[in-house]
Amino acid sequence: MAHYVPHTEEEIAGMLADVGLSSTQELFSSVPVALRLAGGLDLPEGLPEADVAAEMARLAAANRAATELVCFAGGGAYDHDVPAVTRALAGRSEFVTSYTPYQAEVAQGVLQALFEYQTLVCRLAGLPVANASVYDGAAALVEAVNLAVAATGRPVAWVSEGLNPRWRQVLATLTAGRETEIVEVPLVDGVTCWGQARGSSPAALVVASPNYLGCIDPLREARAAADQAGALLISAFDPVAQGLLRTPGEQGADVAIAEGQPLGVPMAFGGPYLGMMAVSQAQVRRLPGRLVGRTVDTEGRTAYVTTLRAREQDIRRERASSNICTNQTLIAITAMVQLVWLGTRGLRELALRCARGTRYLREAILSLPGAEPLASAPVVREFAVSLPVPAHLVVDRMADEGFLAGLPVEAGGREGLLVAVTEKRTAAEMDAYVAALEKVIA
Amino acid sequence: MSGEGVGLEMAGGQVEQPSTVAARDRAALSPGSPGLSAPGGRALSAPLLGHGEEPAVFEFSVPGRSSATFRTTGVPEWAAEELLPPEELRHEPPALAEVSERDLVAHVTRLSHRQYSVDLGAYPLGSCTMKYNPKFCDEAAALAGFCNVHPATPASYAQGWLGLLWSLADALCRLTGMAAASLQPPAGAAGELTGLLIIRAWHLAQGRSPSKVLIPDSAHGTNPASVSLAGYETVSLPSDERGLVSPATVRSHLSDDVAGIMLTNPNTLGLFEEHIAEVAGAVHDAGGLLYYDGANLNAIMGVTKPATMGFDVVHLNLHKTFAVPHGGGGPGAGPVAVTEQLAQFLPGPVIARQADGTFGWKEPTRSIGRTHGWYGNALALVRAWAYILANGSDGIQRVSEAAVLNANWLLSRLRGTYTVPFDRAAMHEIVVSTKGAPGVTGQLHALDVGKRLLEKGFHAPTVHFPLVVPEALMIEPTETESPQTVAALAEALLEIAREGPETAAPAPRTTPVSRVDEARAARSLVLTWDAAQPEVAGAPSDGSYTC
Numbered sequence: 002m003a004h005y006v007p008h009t010e011e012e013i014a015g016m017l018a019d020v021g022l023s024s025t026q027e028l029f030s031s032v033p034v035a036l037r038l039a040g041g042l043d044l045p046e047g048l049p050e051a052d053v054a055a056e057m058a059r060l061a062a063a064n065r066a067a068t069e070l071v072c073f074a075g076g077g078a079y080d081h082d083v084p085a086v087t088r089a090l091a092g093r094s095e096f097v098t099s100y101t102p103y104q105a106e107v108a109q110g111v112l113q114a115l116f117e118y119q120t121l122v123c124r125l126a127g128l129p130v131a132n133a134s135v136y137d138g139a140a141a142l143v144e145a146v147n148l149a150v151a152a153t154g155r156p157v158a159w160v161s162e163g164l165n166p167r168w169r170q171v172l173a174t175l176t177a178g179r180e181t182e183i184v185e186v187p188l189v190d191g192v193t194c195w196g197q198a199r200g201s202s203p204a205a206l207v208v209a210s211p212n213y214l215g216c217i218d219p220l221r222e223a224r225a226a227a228d229q230a231g232a233l234l235i236s237a238f239d240p241v242a243q244g245l246l247r248t249p250g251e252q253g254a255d256v257a258i259a260e261g262q263p264l265g266v267p268m269a270f271g272g273p274y275l276g277m278m279a280v281s282q283a284q285v286r287r288l289p290g291r292l293v294g295r296t297v298d299t300e301g302r303t304a305y306v307t308t309l310r311a312r313e314q315d316i317r318r319e320r321a322s323s324n325i326c327t328n329q330t331l332i333a334i335t336a337m338v339q340l341v342w343l344g345t346r347g348l349r350e351l352a353l354r355c356a357r358g359t360r361y362l363r364e365a366i367l368s369l370p371g372a373e374p375l376a377s378a379p380v381v382r383e384f385a386v387s388l389p390v391p392a393h394l395v396v397d398r399m400a401d402e403g404f405l406a407g408l409p410v411e412a413g414g415r416e417g418l419l420v421a422v423t424e425k426r427t428a429a430e431m432d433a434y435v436a437a438l439e440k441v442i443a
Numbered sequence: 444m445s446g447e448g449v450g451l452e453m454a455g456g457q458v459e460q461p462s463t464v465a466a467r468d469r470a471a472l473s474p475g476s477p478g479l480s481a482p483g484g485r486a487l488s489a490p491l492l493g494h495g496e497e498p499a500v501f502e503f504s505v506p507g508r509s510s511a512t513f514r515t516t517g518v519p520e521w522a523a524e525e526l527l528p529p530e531e532l533r534h535e536p537p538a539l540a541e542v543s544e545r546d547l548v549a550h551v552t553r554l555s556h557r558q559y560s561v562d563l564g565a566y567p568l569g570s571c572t573m574k575y576n577p578k579f580c581d582e583a584a585a586l587a588g589f590c591n592v593h594p595a596t597p598a599s600y601a602q603g604w605l606g607l608l609w610s611l612a613d614a615l616c617r618l619t620g621m622a623a624a625s626l627q628p629p630a631g632a633a634g635e636l637t638g639l640l641i642i643r644a645w646h647l648a649q650g651r652s653p654s655k656v657l658i659p660d661s662a663h664g665t666n667p668a669s670v671s672l673a674g675y676e677t678v679s680l681p682s683d684e685r686g687l688v689s690p691a692t693v694r695s696h697l698s699d700d701v702a703g704i705m706l707t708n709p710n711t712l713g714l715f716e717e718h719i720a721e722v723a724g725a726v727h728d729a730g731g732l733l734y735y736d737g738a739n740l741n742a743i744m745g746v747t748k749p750a751t752m753g754f755d756v757v758h759l760n761l762h763k764t765f766a767v768p769h770g771g772g773g774p775g776a777g778p779v780a781v782t783e784q785l786a787q788f789l790p791g792p793v794i795a796r797q798a799d800g801t802f803g804w805k806e807p808t809r810s811i812g813r814t815h816g817w818y819g820n821a822l823a824l825v826r827a828w829a830y831i832l833a834n835g836s837d838g839i840q841r842v843s844e845a846a847v848l849n850a851n852w853l854l855s856r857l858r859g860t861y862t863v864p865f866d867r868a869a870m871h872e873i874v875v876s877t878k879g880a881p882g883v884t885g886q887l888h889a890l891d892v893g894k895r896l897l898e899k900g901f902h903a904p905t906v907h908f909p910l911v912v913p914e915a916l917m918i919e920p921t922e923t924e925s926p927q928t929v930a931a932l933a934e935a936l937l938e939i940a941r942e943g944p945e946t947a948a949p950a951p952r953t954t955p956v957s958r959v960d961e962a963r964a965a966r967s968l969v970l971t972w973d974a975a976q977p978e979v980a981g982a983p984s985d986g987s988y989t990c
Contacts (some may be wrong), residue, residue, distance in 0.1 A: 341547050
């Protein structure tokens with residue numbers, strides 16, 4: 002039964018009569034008979050709300066959530082504490098149920114929230130312009146590479162193996178149409194070896210710091226290599242780690258990208274997440290996605306509006322460099338709220354606590370017999386270790402002990418476990434993790 | 444407004460009482476028509492406490508102010524210099540904001556009061572399907588058992604998630620007649636690119652590299668943009684005099700250099716592409732494939748299926764048809780469903796149901812690869828599944844019936860005042876125009892109609908699209924708006940036509956801001972608070988906010 006169609010049978014009959022029809026079937030007279038479905042849809046009949054809610058609860062209960070599997074997995078999705086205020090504000094129905102802010106006069110709420118988000122992204126990235134979101138970190142990587150190719154005319158990108166492997170897979174898939182050549186540059190001991198990059202001059206070098214192994218991957222090296230190649234520098238950052246680290250912008254990045262999930266967004270089995278993207282002033286007209294600008298209205302009042310619309314698909318159509326329309330606005334608003342709640346001191350404190358927990362657990366694991374680091378470069382909030390037992394077995398066995406131990410990872414031909422520690426993890430949890438791990442790898 | 448209840452504001456400031464309106468409207472309708480004494484859903488009552496500006500959040504900052512607290516962990520409190528190389532560390536914390544939680548809450552709450560939303564009233568945007576977003580779907584998407592699950596959780600510990608995603612993909616296939624689906628694309632445009640890359644892979648697997656894709660001139664902008672990103676050249680097909688894609692036009696553009704055709708059905712004019720079976724035959728005969736843009740699926744559920752029409756690849760917009768809220772611009776979800784022969788190319792991993800009834804990950808044999816960092820906008824997928832369970836086969840059918848009925852009933856009330864470029868039975872959306880409109884006083888622009896409608900308590904419809912109709916208003920009431928709301932919307936549009944450009948051109952003046960200076964926005968490019976600083980510092984201000 003349709004729960005949300007308000008029309009009574011009498012109303013429907015009256016409306017049909019008004020338009021000169023006698024049945025709802027006649028509404029579809031323009032659909033050729035040969036195309037009409039014989040029976041109804043091959044789906045069960047509708048259920049009352051309470052029954053559906055019970056089914057959703059049953060499905061939710063069939064997962065081991067982070068309360069039962071203490072989460073030490075990272076790899077682009079992190080188990081952070083989120084204050085009630087973030088959910089309360091981002092859950093306001095005026096934000097949740099609103100449309101894209103094309104009619105600025107009735108959309109100042111979303112527009113100003115996005116303007117404030119853009120400001121915060123720029124401050125984190127150290128670059129002057131940020132868009133109002135793309136889908137996730139992987140999409141930001143794709144858009145950044147496409148931007149660089151358009152800016153330089155070179156259909157080649159040199160991408161550090163330190164970039165998230167799933168993002169690199171997405172990059173390969175979504176640039177296949179334009180046949181962009183992706184050259185992977187290897188990590189050595191957790192750091193990109195730019196000297197090993199080969200091939201024709203690239204549009205961009207792409208580095209991540211911290212990278213997928215959790216290591217600081219020096220941007221000065223990447224910038225120097227980019228200068229040598231006459232290429233742009235695209236740098237992936239971690240919004241939490243920026244509480245401690247120098248910005249990509251001040252270190253010479255032309256484009257900075259990030260996965261914003263750590264900023265108040267639930268892990269939620271992978272989405273919706275948040276692609277953050279900031280660029281230098283020179284690239285502003287190539288920046289994809291929506292951009293909110295500040296202006297005035299006819300009365301001289303401050304007003305916000307989507308701007309530089311000529312970049313977007315509805316205007317440029319086949320000449321557009323990106324096809325993005327729907328983005329992750331609500332998640333951007335979530336991140337804005339979370340960043341303001343954290344504030345200047347809070348983000349630094351958050352990063353520090355992640356780094357402290359990371360050191361605590363890393364040292365404890367490495368003290369176990371047979372455990373070795375997969376990289377010795379300094380780490381911020383996650384690290385990779387090789388263990389005497391294959392990582393996927395470790396994960397399975399540790400799950401039985403009540404831990405999501407980490408992600409299987411490969412580095413320099415060796416396989417191991419990628420472990421993340423957030424501010425949510427206590428010393429007691431980590432001590433219990435190590436005790437369980439000791440049993441599992443014995 | 445008078446104390447007698449909500450009246451209808453008319454030109455000259457008079458207020459016409461609902462009972463008078465209802466009597467007049469009833470006189471124009473058939474016996475048994477819905478009673479129109481109810482005011483319908485318009486947001487004229489939304490109270491706004493003033494016309495002042497809301498300061499940017501940074502203006503609330505006071506050095507030293509802080510909101511954040513952190514749990515007790517017992518982890519040693521090493522200093523940053525003990526953890527990381529000093530040359531990597533920033534010298535000062537990143538300047539974000541230093542705002543109290545109370546000020547943050549007040550600020551963002553006030554922002555929300557400057558924002559129209561579906562919850563507030565009708566949003567009749569064409570092809571956006573701004574239907575009611577069921578509240579219980581919000582709750583489903585907030586369950587800890589969904590939210591607090593890391594995406595790398597092993598399948599055996601995430602059976603709830605895998606089961607839900609499998610069921611959703613299965614249901615979307617049943618609705619569209621397709622064989623298999625990927626839920627990865629996080630938006631319709633992403634689904635388009637994914638689908639086009641599948642078409643590309645299919646051709647390549649046969650040793651072919653056609654270079655063109657056909658799309659109608661009425662297509663949404665993401666279509667040609669996606670075609671271009673997939674490495675193809677767009678060939679634009681003119682619509683015929685009935686607003687449709689004609690088989691003859693398609694045939695004249697077909698060759699072995701055409702990878703396929705991208706269509707939405709009904710099209711953006713709200714008309715069913717009657718020749719679709721013949722078009723499909725022609726394209727298939729020429730070795731091409733058909734892509735279905737699912738933006739307008741709301742019109743045909745339970746009536747026909749894209750597979751029946753001959754389509755090979757379909758994307759759905761869950762934030763349109765399946766009531767996933769738009770979130771101010773996103774997140775949405777744009778799953779892709781394909782025929783059996785294309786299933787091998789889907790982005791992986793997909794979910795398979797195993798012999799023992801449990802669910803696991805499977806990689807399609809010739810997958811084009813990942814198109815998302817994980818598995819898609821998973822919480823949006825939860826909402827869509829809850830919506831499908833609640834509606835079921837009977838409810839979904841009713842959705843399309845009521846959507847098409849509302850649109851046609853609205854058309855019947857606008858005809859004779861607005862121009863109807865293709866005047867016959869519409870589907871879920873209608874396109875009317877102010878150009879040459881018989882009931883319009885003077886030269887009225889579609890843009891101005893939209894702005895004046897804001898003052899009447901509705902969101903504007905889509906204006907100046909599709910491009911093939913000059914001064915177009917593309918209006919989709921959706922099935923969740925009552926007849927009373929549709930009648931109120933119709934009456935508002937008729938009033939605007941009668942009022943003419945004198946009233947519409949300066950509109951809106953009753954909204955939080957009036958028309959914005961877009962040219963100045965693009966010229967001065969103030970895209971952050973920091974970029975605004977010189978302007979703010981230099982501007983004369985007495986610091987007060989008018990109420």
